Amino acid sequence: MKDVLLGIDQSVERAVAQAETVLDLFDEDETHAYLLHDFVDNPEGASVVQVDAVKRAAEIFEEAGVSVDLREGSGEPAESIIQHADELDADAICIAGRKRSPAGKMLFGSVSQSVILNTDRPVLICSAADESA
Known part of the structure; x- marks a missing residue:
């Protein structure tokens, strides 16, 4: 069994890309x-x-027969993702990249x-079909 943690933001398109990527790479x-x-x-x-976005990703996994658990955190997203991955002893983390300018990355972090x-x-870093990571 492979445990994969997906850090899902507000974008339905990115969540779909994440779910589809995991389904492409894992049994x-x-x-x-x-x-x-x-x-x-x-x-x-x-x-x-x-x-x-979470509801849509869950639907995709459930339709494929993948077991799903929902989790929520609060605070700084990267810290929350890492903390949950450690607690779960996840085999992989899947997050969605998004296109940002170098200045945007410096100002807002990544x-x-x-x-x-x-x-x-x-x-795993993935992005929606109409975005570049």
């Missing part, structure tokens, strides 16, 4: 997907089950870069 019968959405700011107390640099687990 459906031997994969367990953990879908993590990190609420950086959640004053309304939303739940992971309310996030459209979750993808931070995860890659701060974990010893394999990290």
